[in-house]
Amino acid sequence: MNKMRFKALAAAVAVGGLFFAPGSVVQASAQQQVQLFHRLPDAKAAALKDLVERFNAQSKDVQVVLSAVDWRSGGAPHLMILEGDDEEEFVAGKPRFKPLHQLMKESGVPLKTLRPPAMMTRTPVNAKGQLLALPVGLSTPVLFLNRDALRQAGLNPDTTRINTWFELQETLGRLADTGHTCPYTVAEPGRVMVENLSAWHNEPVATQSGKTTVPSFNGMFQVKHVAMMASWTRARYLHVFNQQSEAEQRFANGECAVIAAPSASWTDFRRAGKVDVAVSKLPYYDDFPGAPQNTIADGPALWASAGKKPAEYKAVARFVSFWLQPDNQVAWQRETGYLPLNRAGLLASRSELLGNDLENIQVAVDQLGGKPATPQSSAQPVVEREKVRRILDEELAGVWADQKAAKEALDNAVTRARNGN
Template identity: 40%
Template sequence: MFRIVMALAAALLALPWSAPALAKATEIQFWHAMGGARGAEIDALVARFNAAQKDVRVVATYKGPYDVVERAVFEAYRAKRTPHLVQVFEVGTADMIAARDLVKPVWRLMVDAGSPLDHGAFVPAVAAYFSDARGRLLALPFNTSTPVLYYNKDAFRKARLDPEHAPKTWYEMPKALGALLDSGAKCALTTTWPSWVLLENMGAWHNQPFATEDNGLGGTDARLNFNTRLMVRWISMLASWYKSGYFTWSGRRDDAEARFASGECAVLTASSSSYAELRRAARFDFGVAQLPYYDDFPEAPQNTLIGGAGLWALNGKTRSEYKAMARFIAYLAQPEVQAQWHQTTGYVPITKAAYMLTEKNGFYLSNPGHQVAVRQLLLRNPTRESKGIRLGHFLAIRAIIEEELEAVWGDRKTPLDALNSAVARGNALLEEFERANAPAGGRARRAKAK
């Protein structure tokens, strides 16, 4: 009898009134591409969110570099085992949109959850890249940056150049580069990510097109058209600088950063998000300035483009999971959260409120390099030519561009021939992408959100 009573008591304890204490949080799987110190920042960000409430538990998983993450999410899509949220780099935006059943647009996710985002709160040049034709966010801008000019102030002093003022225009640059070489610099100017910095941003900075259909934001029938007067002049100038030793090619990725940090190269064009790492690595005083421009182009400077990645919400989840995803995204968009992310990682703030909060707190007084990037993005409202570039097979197109640039440096092609070849080869890939992704009944004219 005693055993029966005890069994009944145990059963009573397990009845519904004890359930709230045992309620399980909705788990959200978040795949990302950030290892090392920035991966640790993501873990810290997620931990703060998880500690702030008990209803949602985000599990962040590093899946490898950007290209690996994109492949992984499409493999998971085919296997019907996708995560809830995934970080995809900006060159994969067209691929994500083309997979029409894969993505739940962020604007729709937030509206359905009853917490719509204020699209006007976002930095226009940041939000435009991840928005549809009506200005609604398809993905949340997450880690974004833009190219800036880094210069070795100590090397400038040695060359009797003004260490507080880098050249503002490309016409002013040769005099400075020559003085740097004459004073003993082994390398005057170098760059990271050549296609992104030297062509894509060069076009936007001068309000010149990179491709038709609003640089691809208007539809999958976009075609490259960057073989313009601006680009011929620019690549011709770089080619002459390469021959004279003013410009040094450091490969297709970010190897140039190490050459700058070591003191070998005196001037560098690279991502604004590299500021903190360069500051840690360099043993000299350096400055950060806006990208130079051609001052005989009346619309320059316009605004630069972003690089980085967006946070995409994926389809096929339950209502409670969608609400949990929306809660995390709303948290990420808060000014205080964005300001801290901006200040600890070097990525630009995605909202104007986060920028103003950072400025109010005096962060830029001791870290002026971070503000240069934001000011470039806020310089003017983006135009059709400077909102962003959204193309299929974009990684392959970048590889083509950089291969053609190497042919120019090797004196195997003229700048015009190389640019024409890059456009023709890239357009063949875009035609293939259009055939594979145009909806039934015609060509895709707009990237439409469901």
């Protein structure tokens, strides 16, 4: 993106009053180091490195240092970007973290982020909706399309409607008929087909058993969709690969024409430069009342370790505040594809100054917030656990191999998830 446009947008956001003041600057007599651990993929890691370098260049008394040591190695770093199994293990048991909302308040630095939505995974939020960690890597599954593949199938990518699953089926049929060997793939089958499509259709994935919430994602809706996907697999419309990275790589290389993948993958697809990418919302079934509803946001979060000194937490607060400044928010979205954390980022996603740089953000935000979340469409921690996702993908693999019926696979997955195996 043109640097002048970028600076103009950042100035407009700041002047417009849609972002909070950076907060008080803490002066220290000696330089304070803040150690930061992460396992972000390479492209996202490069964006983080750029952010850290910009912070260090304007801060003399606080310096952020990227660390290869996580909390398991004894002395925990001040900050850690965690997700999946790492995050679940970190937050289990005795508190190992300092709640972010408390850290910022005690440090005298405002924490003005977007209100955590009900459709966001609940790990970084407490029961009162206060942030325990900063969800720096949120994304939600969307549909990406190879415009050139559509053109080769005789379709106009600017006018082809893919709002419903049946419209997508017609498009995939055209792609297959014109020789495309991989019309459609899915980067994370369980996350897309069960977690998000259930929320998208306002269908429950968990129920109450006494005082306990248990997985129940084997209802009529889930069975219907997985059965239809099984028929697409047999018809060679859908190809499911063993790894998310393989599915995304095959789309990025032009082998697959359409993919359901995290909205943040937009930057990786465009950076690869081999595919003219379009992005749209996930399809829905128009015979389900109320659909489409909303999908679910998920991704890595920035956690602060417990047991640090007040001066260290003040240094952490300054870095968090810097991350949330308008120009840094815009750059973070543009370079990583992750969702906005505050009004500045949200405004940027709508700005014509950025052209289509944040088209994925626009689609994802519309998909997440088109309607108020319901109890059925809100995030369900018992289903979002990494272990449950692995169980679900393992059982669904039997469907793609034509070894299990959709209902059998989902029933097995629910039983295993409830039993913890």
